[in-house]
Amino acid sequence: MALSLLLSVYLYTRSRWAHNDELAPGGNTGNLIYDFFIGRELNPRIKIFDLKYFCELRPGLIGWIVINFAMLLAEMKLQKLECPSVAMILVNSFQLLYVLDALWNEEAILTTMDIVHDGFGFMLTFGDLVWVPFTYSMQAFYLVSHPNTLSWPLVAAIVTLNLIGYLVFRKANSQKNAFRRDPRDPKVARK
Numbered sequence: 001m002a003l004s005l006l007l008s009v010y011l012y013t014r015s016r017w018a019h020n021d022e023l024a025p026g027g028n029t030g031n032l033i034y035d036f037f038i039g040r041e042l043n044p045r046i047k048i049f050d051l052k053y054f055c056e057l058r059p060g061l062i063g064w065i066v067i068n069f070a071m072l073l074a075e076m077k078l079q080k081l082e083c084p085s086v087a088m089i090l091v092n093s094f095q096l097l098y099v100l101d102a103l104w105n106e107e108a109i110l111t112t113m114d115i116v117h118d119g120f121g122f123m124l125t126f127g128d129l130v131w132v133p134f135t136y137s138m139q140a141f142y143l144v145s146h147p148n149t150l151s152w153p154l155v156a157a158i159v160t161l162n163l164i165g166y167l168v169f170r171k172a173n174s175q176k177n178a179f180r181r182d183p184r185d186p187k188v189a190r191k
Contacts, residue, residue, distance in 0.1 A: 004129045008036060008122040011051070015040035027119030039121025052120040056109055060132030061099045067133055068092050071140035079147055086155055087148040091139045094162050101170065108173065111180035 015023065018041050027038035044051045072084045072092055079085070084092075102109075109115055118124060150158070179188040 001126070001130050004122065004125040007051075007055075007125045007129070008039075011039060011041060011044055011120055011125070012036045014044065018044075024117070024119030026117070027121055035119075035121070037122050039119025039124060042119055043115070044120055052124065053109070053115065055120075055125060055128040056112075056114060057102055057106060060128045061102055063129075063133030064136045065096055065099050067137040068095055068140040071137060071144050075140075075144045075147075078144055085143065085147055086150050088140065088143045090150075090155070090158060090162075091143060094166075095136070095139075097166060101166075105173070105177075108177040111177055 012035070022042060022044075023040055024038070024042040027035050027040045029035055043053065069092065072088050075081065075088050076084055114124060175188055178185055183189060
């Protein structure tokens with residue numbers, strides 16, 4: 001949390017010298033608290049390194065997976081298990097799939113509202129560096145001290161449902177990204 005606060009102070013301070021075309025329309029109201037929270041600069045860079053683009057995916061999502069793995073190890077230690085529970089394996093696997101998908105399809109983030117419209121202030125730095133890794137890992141944290149035994153038919157149903165959900169998610173997000181890149185693309189345009 002301290003890192004997101006420090007980064008936000010840095011971003012707000014440096015935005016005072018940014019050119020008008022580098023400012024986010026919504027974070028340039030003149031209200032210090034609002035602009036600090038929303039972010040004044042659209043895509044702040046240090047030379048060619050885009051801070052917002054980096055923070056949107058890498059630290060939060062990778063941190064989430066690291067915390068999940070730590071919870072997997074904690075479950076094994078606390079419950080005195082030789083291998084993680086099936087429930088913990090499922091949580092870690094499904095969430096790892098989501099993170100790998102996000103990193104693999106990283107270019108799709110360039111068309112999202114966060115990148116295109118929102119300034120980079122406390123709201124996004126806190127969300128990227130604190131909210132994502134520490135709240136998205138709560139399922140794994142819960143399983144550490146609340147063991148769950150799952151039957152194999154239930155595991156099969158959970159895996160099937162998750163894979164169907166993932167396929168719908170991937171197809172919808174691919175279509176949304178294709179439309180945002182080129183609304184006239186015949187594969188996504190309305191006729």
